[in-house]
Amino acid sequence: MNKESNKYTFLFSVAMVFVVAILLTLVSTGLQPRQNENIENEKRQDILRSVKVNVSREASREAFDKYITRQFLVNSSGEEIPGDAFAVDPGKEIKKTPGERRLPVFIARVDGTTKYILPVRGTGLWGPLWGYISLNEDKNTIFGAVFDHKSETPGLGAEITRDDFRSRFDGKTIFEGETLVSVRVEKGGKAGGPHEVDAISGGTITSKGVEAMLKDNLTCYESFLKSLP
Amino acid sequence: MNILSSKSRQLLLGPFNKNNAILVQILGICSALAVTAKMEPALVMGVSVTAVTALSSVILSSLRDAIPTRVRIIVQLVVVSTLVIIIDQLLKAFAYDVSKQLSVFVGLIITNCIIMGRVEAFALANKPWPSLLDGAGNGVGYAFILLLVAFFRELLGSGTLFGVPVIPGALYRWGYANNGLMILPPMALILVGVIIWIHRARNKELIEQ
């Protein structure tokens, strides 16, 4: 057959599309479970890091089952609603109107005490920020925090992932009496109060992003946090 | 070394010195530099590009008599993108952390000028075996430059190599500090400029008029 004829060109293209489509579908469906597991295990790893359990990604599934005793969804009035807490994307929920939000809560048991783990989502200087905050049984004192970001400036805003920034939140409280005050991120090393931590020098906008993220997300959980354990 | 004839060796190793794809033909720097802040992503990127260049050269060289001329470019793009998608999927499944660091730059291998350049200039006119060597040689030459740039950026910018601290702690106590500028994008360009300078100073015939 003439290689340059329309018919040949057409047949060649059709054959090529078929081969490529089948090949790609096979590869993609074959690897999908493994890819999803990676993403889920990373989430488990992050959740566990907020209660100071550091495990490798491979071991995170087992550790998650061991430490996390219960996970559920609450609505804005703090009442439990049905649904899979792990599968809910908090970033999407916070954009909804308060009445429609489904907010995940994870309960962990570490060293014989109960911890409440809440996901937080926000925006930094360049892009999304996210993390998890764990609270002690009093639903007031922060036990641990973990943050991550998509595209903050390396060496400046990106430092929020480091342990020395995360540990500044330990032991801070989010309630002043009955009012939810969250934790303020203060510039210039002045922070001393129970609701303040120091910002990252040079990463002020990212630090303020963390502050806003905590305030916004914790406000969503306010009713849940005020309800008795 | 008689496994490879001298011509084959020339094809495979040529890109290492005078024919280094990045330095001489100035191809494919696009997607290269943004991943050179650290050695590890640079290595993975280099290996991926080598695999895609070599495989697409072989595939297209074997098909060269069957491909209709009119749809040549599209066929090349389809073969290259298919290979890149497969690599992307493999990275996401087996090297998740690196795939996150490489983000969009894996996809950009498709538009890497080296690959299309080698296919057009060599693979479509030669038999599969020389095409494989040519593709692999160019890919490795490319990986070498990436690693060279990444070596200096990670060493001077973070004081580590492949994430392992290599600058002795004593130096820091004497006042040495990591140079944050090295991690930022502009330094990659300036480093490549300096590398080209050194390379051309040693290979005088490459100097532009």
Added chain:
Amino acid sequence: MENLVNIFIRSTFIDNMIFAYFLGMCSYLAVSKTVKTSLGLGVAVAFVLLVTVPVNYAINAYLLSPGALAWLFEGGAAVDLGYLSFIIFIAVVAAVVQLLEMIVEKYTPALYNQLGIFLPLIAVNCAIMGASLFMQERAYASLAEATSFALGSGAGWLLAIAGVAAIREKLAYSNIPAPLRGAGITFILTGLMAISFMSFLGISI
């Protein structure tokens, strides 16, 4: 609206395709010798970006992303064709470039002669493909945001190539060390310009 302006400013000055991500360097290095041709190529790139990014945005939002097929048929929400995005994006880019080439050849032969082989090269210009991939990765919320991003990226690319071409024209009279001539000095120059563009960091409106 404010958001759109922000995205535009950011993609033009801060996330500049060339200075921050080095995308589109191949044609950039080859063409940036005179301001006139570089302006032509810059406009061509900006135009292709402005067409391909919104088209790819629509394809991504309504066909490829997880659950995007829900509008098409029952059970479509379970389908994720995300893995096809690379190949579809590059096909759209190639088609648009082909179209542009035909239009330019017919209506402005002078420009066509000057840009010569670089028009087909736009198809494999990393900036074009890169913009579509960034659009997907950054998950812009609407078509308007994606378009604003495309406009900004194109403007940024044009700005970069025109600026560097202007400097290179003047460089012709400078006494540069021989091995550094051409590519070497252009890289260093681009690096220095990238440093100056970093002063835009943190700007928002």
